[in-house]
Amino acid sequence: xPETVTVVVNGISVTMPxxxxxxxxxxxxxxxxxxxxxxGEPRGPLCGMGRCFECRVTIDGEAHCRSCQTxxxxxMDVRTDG
Amino acid sequence: xxxxxxxxxGPAGLAAAYRAAQAGLRVTVVDDNxxxxxxxxxxxxxxxSSREAQGWFEKIRSVDIKLINGARVFxxxxxxxxxxxxxxxxxxxxxxxxxxxxxxxxxxxxxxxxTLPNVMGAGxxxxxxxxxxxxxxxxxVVAGSGPLLLAVAAYLRGRGAEVLLIAxxxxxxxxxxxxxxxxxxxxxxFSLKRQLRxxxxxxxxxxxxxxxxxxxxxxxLFRSGKRWQVSCDYLAxxxxxxxxxxxxxxxxxxxxxxxxxxxxxxxxxxxxxxxAGEATGIGGLELSLVEGEIAGLAAAxxxxxxxxxxxxxxxxxxxxxxxxxxxxxxxxLRQLPEPETIVCRCEDVTFGRLREHxxxxxxxxxxxxxxxxxxxxxxxxxxEFLFGWRAESVRPPILPVRVESLIxxxx
Numbered sequence: 001x002p003e004t005v006t007v008v009v010n011g012i013s014v015t016m017p018x019x020x021x022x023x024x025x026x027x028x029x030x031x032x033x034x035x036x037x038x039x040g041e042p043r044g045p046l047c048g049m050g051r052c053f054e055c056r057v058t059i060d061g062e063a064h065c066r067s068c069q070t071x072x073x074x075x076m077d078v079r080t081d082g
Numbered sequence: 083x084x085x086x087x088x089x090x091x092g093p094a095g096l097a098a099a100y101r102a103a104q105a106g107l108r109v110t111v112v113d114d115n116x117x118x119x120x121x122x123x124x125x126x127x128x129x130x131s132s133r134e135a136q137g138w139f140e141k142i143r144s145v146d147i148k149l150i151n152g153a154r155v156f157x158x159x160x161x162x163x164x165x166x167x168x169x170x171x172x173x174x175x176x177x178x179x180x181x182x183x184x185x186x187x188x189x190x191x192x193x194x195x196x197t198l199p200n201v202m203g204a205g206x207x208x209x210x211x212x213x214x215x216x217x218x219x220x221x222x223v224v225a226g227s228g229p230l231l232l233a234v235a236a237y238l239r240g241r242g243a244e245v246l247l248i249a250x251x252x253x254x255x256x257x258x259x260x261x262x263x264x265x266x267x268x269x270x271x272f273s274l275k276r277q278l279r280x281x282x283x284x285x286x287x288x289x290x291x292x293x294x295x296x297x298x299x300x301x302x303l304f305r306s307g308k309r310w311q312v313s314c315d316y317l318a319x320x321x322x323x324x325x326x327x328x329x330x331x332x333x334x335x336x337x338x339x340x341x342x343x344x345x346x347x348x349x350x351x352x353x354x355x356x357x358a359g360e361a362t363g364i365g366g367l368e369l370s371l372v373e374g375e376i377a378g379l380a381a382a383x384x385x386x387x388x389x390x391x392x393x394x395x396x397x398x399x400x401x402x403x404x405x406x407x408x409x410x411x412x413x414x415l416r417q418l419p420e421p422e423t424i425v426c427r428c429e430d431v432t433f434g435r436l437r438e439h440x441x442x443x444x445x446x447x448x449x450x451x452x453x454x455x456x457x458x459x460x461x462x463x464x465x466e467f468l469f470g471w472r473a474e475s476v477r478p479p480i481l482p483v484r485v486e487s488l489i490x491x492x493x
Contacts, residue, residue, distance in 0.1 A: 016214045017214055019125070019213070019214070020213055020214025021116075021210070021213035021214060023210060023213070023215075024210055024211075024213050024214030024215040025214065027210065027215050028214070028215065028216060032199035032200055032296065032297040033199055033296065033297070034199075037197070037424075037427065037430050038428070038429055038430040038454075039430040041197055041424075041430070042198075042199055042296050042297070043197065043199060043427070044199030044200060044202075044297070045202060045206065045210060046190065046201075046202055046203055046206055046427070046460065047187055047188065047190075047202075047203050047205075047206045047209075047460070048202065048203060048205065048206035048207065048208070048209030048210050048213075049115070049121055049187060049205070049206070049209055050114055050115070050154075051187050051326075051456060051459045051460070052427070052456050052459065052460045053428065053454070053455040053456045053482070054427060056455070064455070064482070068209065068210070068213070069114065069115065069116065069152070070116075071116045072214075
């Protein structure tokens with residue numbers, strides 16, 4: 001198994017240790033706003049375990065994916081909504 | 083069809099699965115996360131951090147168990163049949179015996195600024211770091227309540243974080259009493275103490291506000307009548323734990339005071355449905371393991387073997403009681419939210435709007451509190467503490483799912 005994977009977050013390539021979650025990759029790029037709330041506040045991950053839904057982003061075109069429960073795959077296209 | 087279907091691959095679920103498989107049952111374990119281990123052993127399947135974790139992973143590998151990861155159970159179609167959503171589609175899970183080992187999550191309490199990015203749960207930040215977030219050189223305030231704060235602070239420090247302080251809301255007096263009853267846990271406490279040398283541990287201290295514009299820049303702390311500000315990159319803040327009971331509720335298992343009710347063999351009010359670990363009440367790793375073992379043995383009809391573990395469970399339950407008394411939340415925390423502080427993060431419902439209502443049902447109808455994607459999983463623990471409201475019922479699907487999954491469940 002390769003030791004790193006590279007995903008693309010809002011057009012920025014970021015290399016992570018294999019097995020990393022998408023949420024960690026997003027934060028590594030310096031982005032902290034994963035989405036906007038109902039009233040437009042910036043939001044990022046809270047629970048880290050798939051329950052709060054604050055970390056949801058668009059992954060390979062699929063909206064509302066929980067980035068903290070999605071493992072990075074090479075070439076994955078991640079878009080935040082923040 | 084599984085002889086025993088276990089929901090949750092944390093310590094309780096793994097212990098139940100191991101005991102049931104060892105007794106000859108066909109066992110399937112289903113978990114929402116990408117790998118087994120639950121929260122406490124997250125990411126440790128390949129590299130266990132303790133001898134105990136290693137031992138349990140070896141046990142699990144020594145028996146024949148079907149493990150399905152990345153699957154979240156969202157509905158029951160008929161008694162004995164559950165549906166789970168996986169990245170590949172919906173899978174149907176049928177069983178003779180069910181073990182609900184759904185664990186717990188952190189209790190989050192609202193205070194001004196708690197919705198800012200980089201304010202996270204204590205376990206939340208730890209999970210992120212375990213799954214690839216670089217934390218080296220970052221300034222972290224760890225706050226809230228419970229033994230998890232110490233474990234998280236030690237872990238983050240080990241990964242190079244600058245842990246500025248640990249703010250524990252429980253008073254020194256309560257903690258001292260706890261220490262007194264801690265005999266069996268001394269070695270664990272000592273090893274943490276060594277890892278945390280030089281980190282300030284402030285009892286009777288809590289965060290009253292988080293500051294920042296687009297993300298967290300600092301926090302205000304309160305202790306003994308004094309307020310002060312600290313600049314930081316992350317706030318890791320959780321107020322002990324809350325059992326995850328929505329699946330048990332969906333299956334009509336009796337839940338009281340937020341805990342799944344079980345008999346001496348860990349069976350719920352529904353026949354052949356067992357529950358073990360934090361879902362039945364917060365008690366920590368050792369209690370989860372022994373409850374899991376008892377549930378697995380009972381599901382396999384090995385009641386004598388199960389009974390032999392009762393004394394261990396009794397001892398751990400005493401410890402759990404002490405733990406929960408020690409970290410009981412102080413009343414002052416109810417004063418933290420301002421009228422404009424958001425309580426329900428999914429629907430952006432403020433404390434001021436919720437305060438106008440007399441029950442969660444009324445608040446839901448008028449404000450949509452708890453009706454967003456998390457379905458009250460985050461604000462539920464907060465409104466319970468702030469207003470004494472508890473969710474009255476759960477409805478399927480218990481998690482947001484794809485339309486295809488809903489169609490499948492209606493077929």
